[in-house]
Amino acid sequence: MKKQKKPSAFFLFIAIIVLTLGLGWGIEKAFGQNLTPTLDSVLENTMDPVPERYQTGLSLYLENCSTCHIPIPPQVLPTQTWQRILEKPQSHYGSSLPPMISSFQMMMWDYLRTFSRPSLIDESSVFYIQDSRYFKALHPQVELPLSISSQTCLTCHSQARNFNYHTIETANDS
Numbered sequence: 001m002k003k004q005k006k007p008s009a010f011f012l013f014i015a016i017i018v019l020t021l022g023l024g025w026g027i028e029k030a031f032g033q034n035l036t037p038t039l040d041s042v043l044e045n046t047m048d049p050v051p052e053r054y055q056t057g058l059s060l061y062l063e064n065c066s067t068c069h070i071p072i073p074p075q076v077l078p079t080q081t082w083q084r085i086l087e088k089p090q091s092h093y094g095s096s097l098p099p100m101i102s103s104f105q106m107m108m109w110d111y112l113r114t115f116s117r118p119s120l121i122d123e124s125s126v127f128y129i130q131d132s133r134y135f136k137a138l139h140p141q142v143e144l145p146l147s148i149s150s151q152t153c154l155t156c157h158s159q160a161r162n163f164n165y166h167t168i169e170t171a172n173d174s
Contacts, residue, residue, distance in 0.1 A: 037062055037071065037162040046164070050115075057111025060104050062163065069150040070160045074115035076135045078126050082112040 039059040043050060050058055065071050074082060086105050117134055119126065126132045130148035145152060153160045159167040 037066060042163045046166070048115075050111075054111045054114055057107040057109070061108045061111055064100065064104070064108070066161075066163075070153060071163045072129070072150055072153075073163075073165055074112045075117065075138065076129060077116060077132050078119040078123075078134065079113055079116040080119050081126050081132075082116050083109070084125075084127075086112070 039055060039062065042058065042062065043055070062071055086109050123133075128148070129135050129150070130144070130146075135148075136144075142156075153165070156168050157165045158169050159165075
């Protein structure tokens, strides 16, 4: 009787890798969307100029934050909240963020610190958008829901995924 040759573990491993990569590529092509806005599209569509010095920080912010949720404008939360988010990524609203290169954190911090506003001296810490007086000041005469999340923004700001909060659509616009 002739013995059947078994495929070596190495070739089996390579076949699994190729199959996995091929399936991943196919799924990405079929269903994937790049939801992260590009720096060029943001700078092109914004009314708020971002000096060149802060553009790398903005780009890193978009790359790191837009993969999970729409990017929140720095003006919506106090500077201290942004600082806490960057300093303690392991406790990001119930999630743990992957480690980030500290120089990237510093560039993001430079951008966020510059374009956000500090809390008042006696003001309590704000952790959520719905508690931010800056968010409320940016939405005068807007009837806001009790619970606000980054996804709530899409109700009126249909281009928020592209970091465009200036385009506003209401129920009357449809």
